[in-house]
Amino acid sequence: MAAERGTAAEALVGQVVLPGDLLLLPAHYDEDAEGERLRLSAGAAPQGRLLCGPGLRRSGAGLLVTTCGLLRHRPGGGGAYWVDSQQKRYVPVKGDHVIGIVTAKAGDVFRLDVGGSEPASLSYLAFEGATKRNRPNVQVGDLIYGQFVVANKDMEPEMVCIDSSGKSSGMGIIGQDGFLFKVSLGLIRKLLAPKCEIIQELSQLYPFELVIGMNGRIWVKAKTVQQTLIIVNILEACEYMTAEQRKQALAKLSGN
Amino acid sequence: GVLERSREQLLRQTCEAVVLGVLHPRTAISLVLQVLSDAGSLLSCCLNAACMALLDAGLPLATLFCGVTCALQPDGTILLDPTAQQEQEARATLTFAIASSERKVLMATTKGSCSVEEMQQCLAAAQRAASTIFQFYRDSVRRRYSKS
Numbered sequence: 001m002a003a004e005r006g007t008a009a010e011a012l013v014g015q016v017v018l019p020g021d022l023l024l025l026p027a028h029y030d031e032d033a034e035g036e037r038l039r040l041s042a043g044a045a046p047q048g049r050l051l052c053g054p055g056l057r058r059s060g061a062g063l064l065v066t067t068c069g070l071l072r073h074r075p076g077g078g079g080a081y082w083v084d085s086q087q088k089r090y091v092p093v094k095g096d097h098v099i100g101i102v103t104a105k106a107g108d109v110f111r112l113d114v115g116g117s118e119p120a121s122l123s124y125l126a127f128e129g130a131t132k133r134n135r136p137n138v139q140v141g142d143l144i145y146g147q148f149v150v151a152n153k154d155m156e157p158e159m160v161c162i163d164s165s166g167k168s169s170g171m172g173i174i175g176q177d178g179f180l181f182k183v184s185l186g187l188i189r190k191l192l193a194p195k196c197e198i199i200q201e202l203s204q205l206y207p208f209e210l211v212i213g214m215n216g217r218i219w220v221k222a223k224t225v226q227q228t229l230i231i232v233n234i235l236e237a238c239e240y241m242t243a244e245q246r247k248q249a250l251a252k253l254s255g256n
Numbered sequence: 257g258v259l260e261r262s263r264e265q266l267l268r269q270t271c272e273a274v275v276l277g278v279l280h281p282r283t284a285i286s287l288v289l290q291v292l293s294d295a296g297s298l299l300s301c302c303l304n305a306a307c308m309a310l311l312d313a314g315l316p317l318a319t320l321f322c323g324v325t326c327a328l329q330p331d332g333t334i335l336l337d338p339t340a341q342q343e344q345e346a347r348a349t350l351t352f353a354i355a356s357s358e359r360k361v362l363m364a365t366t367k368g369s370c371s372v373e374e375m376q377q378c379l380a381a382a383q384r385a386a387s388t389i390f391q392f393y394r395d396s397v398r399r400r401y402s403k404s
Contacts, residue, residue, distance in 0.1 A: 016394065016397050018311070018320055018356070018390075018393060018394055018397060019311070019316075019317035019319060019320055019356075020317070020318065020319035020320050020355070020356040055316075057276075057316075064318070066276060066317055066318065067311075067314050067315075067316055067317070068311050068397050069401065070401055086314075086400075086401075087313065089313060089314060117280070117282075117283045153279060153280065153281055154281065
């Protein structure tokens with residue numbers, strides 16, 4: 001019942017929030033209590049602009065929650081609030097690095113399936129060292145690792161395989177062999193966090209190459225097919241295993 | 257048949273009022289509901305299932321919604337969540353879709369006849385019952401996020 005009027009955003013950080021919950025921000029929280037008041041403690045109001053991240057929308061007095069998940073807060077530089085939700089469907093966001101599958105070549109542009117609602121487009125000139133004479137060797141069915149340069153709800157998403165200085169920095173066509181599979185977005189974010197335990201433990205098992213796309217796709221390649229499949233199975237199971245179970249499974253495998 | 261069509265329309269109108277379609281232009285969102293067993297109050301069961309499915313998929317919603325069915329007995333008593341038998345014997349069966357923000361009514365449908373006061377009473381009872389369902393949603397989501 002208290003959530004109908006709105007609860008202070010700070011009180012709910014780290015807890016589950018549902019769509020329809022109204023979060024009140026500190027500045028407005030004071031205004032609601034009493035009318036005009038001289039604020040003696042200037043440190044209470046946050047400096048700078050508050051960033052309203054995914055899962056939240058500004059609505060009049062505060063922030064309206066639109067997806068269910070855990071509320072997170074980052075205090076630096078004005079502060080940011082967002083909702084950490086587990087989902088499997090990817091929505092393209094500018095700057096995200098993703099793995100796309102080439103589905104068609106239309107003149108000077110490749111069409112890639114990135115798991116969103118529309119196929120993304122990739123120009124043949126968006127590769128390192130590509131010129132009109134020197135075209136990249138991309139076939140239908142190839143895997144490409146690139147980043148979004150245009151991605152909003154109104155336009156078709158566009159990708160490139162070079163960064164702002166013209167270098168490829170790891171992006172481009174992903175090589176032959178290997179195995180591509182899909183996981184939930186929450187696991188991807190866990191794997192991409194700095195010093196991820198899962199990756200460190202796996203790297204002690206076998207050497208392997210790994211490409212992680214923010215659209216839920218992971219590409220793995222190890223020396224033999226069997227090793228590749230073992231790594232794929234472990235990564236897929238990581239979603240549901242606790243750290244203990246994972247360590248046990250890896251110990252059994254490295255023992256064999 | 258016509259009955260399924262009418263249920264589809266009611267569900268669709270409720271979902272359209274709640275899903276923030278503005279964030280997904282030129283996109284079709286399809287919701288598929290499969291009835292495994294029907295022991296009464298089917299429409300409100302579908303509404304609750306639809307809300308949980310939309311929550312699980314991560315679609316942006318303006319508010320949560322739930323469905324509550326009331327059956328008006330011939331003697332005037334109100335039964336919430338009637339079984340199929342009770343629905344048959346009732347004078348009127350009312351189903352309401354209620355939003356979580358200030359318990360607003362999103363959809364109301366009636367089978368049978370009842371007076372305006374009786375409908376208001378059923379509505380009030382449904383709004384109170386909705387709180388239990390929203391608490392269930394919250395507990396389910398909490399349980400899901402506690403595992404990660």
